[in-house]
Amino acid sequence: MDGATVHLLVGTTKGAFVIDGDAGRTRWTVRGPFCDGWPVNHVIGDPDTGMMWAGGGGDWSGAGVWRSGDGGHTWDLTKLTSGQMDAWAAGDPEFAASIGWTETAPPFGEDFVQVWSLGRAGGRLYAGMKPATLLVSDDDGATWEVVKGLTDHPSAADWGPGAAGLVLHTIVADPADPDRLWVGISAAGVFASEDGGVTWERRNDLADPADGEGHTHPAAAADGHTGFCVHHLVRAAGEGDLLYQQNHHGVWRSSDGGRRWHAVTAGLPSTFGFPIRVHPRDGRTIWTVPLNGDTEGRYPPDAAAAVWRSRDGGASWQDLRDGLPQESCFFTVLRQAMAGDGGDPAGVYFGTNTGSVFASRDEGDTWDEIARHLPTVLAVEAFEPARGR
Numbered sequence: 001m002d003g004a005t006v007h008l009l010v011g012t013t014k015g016a017f018v019i020d021g022d023a024g025r026t027r028w029t030v031r032g033p034f035c036d037g038w039p040v041n042h043v044i045g046d047p048d049t050g051m052m053w054a055g056g057g058g059d060w061s062g063a064g065v066w067r068s069g070d071g072g073h074t075w076d077l078t079k080l081t082s083g084q085m086d087a088w089a090a091g092d093p094e095f096a097a098s099i100g101w102t103e104t105a106p107p108f109g110e111d112f113v114q115v116w117s118l119g120r121a122g123g124r125l126y127a128g129m130k131p132a133t134l135l136v137s138d139d140d141g142a143t144w145e146v147v148k149g150l151t152d153h154p155s156a157a158d159w160g161p162g163a164a165g166l167v168l169h170t171i172v173a174d175p176a177d178p179d180r181l182w183v184g185i186s187a188a189g190v191f192a193s194e195d196g197g198v199t200w201e202r203r204n205d206l207a208d209p210a211d212g213e214g215h216t217h218p219a220a221a222a223d224g225h226t227g228f229c230v231h232h233l234v235r236a237a238g239e240g241d242l243l244y245q246q247n248h249h250g251v252w253r254s255s256d257g258g259r260r261w262h263a264v265t266a267g268l269p270s271t272f273g274f275p276i277r278v279h280p281r282d283g284r285t286i287w288t289v290p291l292n293g294d295t296e297g298r299y300p301p302d303a304a305a306a307v308w309r310s311r312d313g314g315a316s317w318q319d320l321r322d323g324l325p326q327e328s329c330f331f332t333v334l335r336q337a338m339a340g341d342g343g344d345p346a347g348v349y350f351g352t353n354t355g356s357v358f359a360s361r362d363e364g365d366t367w368d369e370i371a372r373h374l375p376t377v378l379a380v381e382a383f384e385p386a387r388g389r
Contacts, residue, residue, distance in 0.1 A: 011040035011379035045383035055115030119171025122178030128168030162186035203258030219248035236283030264314025275338035323367030336379035351377025
């Protein structure tokens with residue numbers, strides 16, 4: 001790691017946490033909870049400025065984005081919508097005083113329940129909402145507006161919700177060209193923009209229509225599409241537009257920015273899982289965490305945890321188990337709960353719904369549990385501030 005420090009930004013059902021690592025990624029310290037105990041679906045940071053953002057909320061609090069400019073020690077809220085708490089407090093002065101509530105006028109009323117995802121592209125900050133809408137901020141999250149090109153997409157009237165509702169859960173940008181964006185919506189699929197969100201193209205087509213044959217699962221590929229219940233989407237670094245997605249019924253690869261998708265599930269123990277991660281420098285190396293199935297309990301097959309890695313773009317897979325529980329393991333790893341750093345070798349991290357965070361310093365060969373007994377982990381991101389910050 002050449003002396004670099006990694007911080008893991010962790011979103012949970014009871015606030016955000018920061019797990020600070022040393023230069024060798026061998027010792028870790030947990031800080032938190034932050035964000036007033038809100039459900040936090042995603043936490044990201046800008047390595048150049050050191051700013052961090054946490055998005056979340058729910059029916060009680062409404063939706064909002066928290067910001068920290070001091071390494072995650074203190075956080076300020078930009079509230080986007082109101083919730084049940086606001087309605088109660090507005091009609092009950094004693095309750096309002098007991099929680100320190102002051103009346104505000106959130107800019108989006110009651111339009112959204114939660115922030116589900118955050119993304120940084122150039123100087124812009126994006127937020128994916130429930131129900132599925134993309135917001136953008138040009139002032140680091142102080143003010144927001146709707147990206148109408150996506151909201152007004154001709155297919156929007158036909159978007160159907162996944163089990164968690166209609167959510168925009170993944171935002172991906174091209175670091176070399178921040179006008180090039182991809183988002184994942186459950187259950188509407190992958191959408192891409194080449195002009196900073198002004199216009200959007202739906203990209204779910206199968207490269208080989210035969211990949212959609214022989215599956216009776218309702219979320220399986222069919223009618224020339226991969227299946228619209230995409231769970232997570234990543235873009236490989238470097239030239240070209242190599243994308244991977246884990247969806248409700250398989251792992252898929254696209255070498256042309258999502259215009260055509262190839263199935264790469266063969267070799268995995270199941271078709272179901274939530275997260276996927278790609279190596280920071282090698283686009284052919286990916287990791288995922290298969291679960292036993294969406295109706296079978298959503299835990300590791302045979303109740304033995306494994307991260308599965310491919311070194312050849314999904315043509316073959318290897319199970320990585322050293323340091324992971326191999327008996328009576330019933331946790332779930334959710335869609336945003338897997339991260340990676342830029343080290344050499346690359347670090348890989350994931351959090352579980354049982355409150356553990358696991359880390360690997362050797363690209364998944366071995367694992368250590370670096371935090372336990374946290375609330376349900378919803379998201380993990382590795383944050384590496386630029387030197388001097």
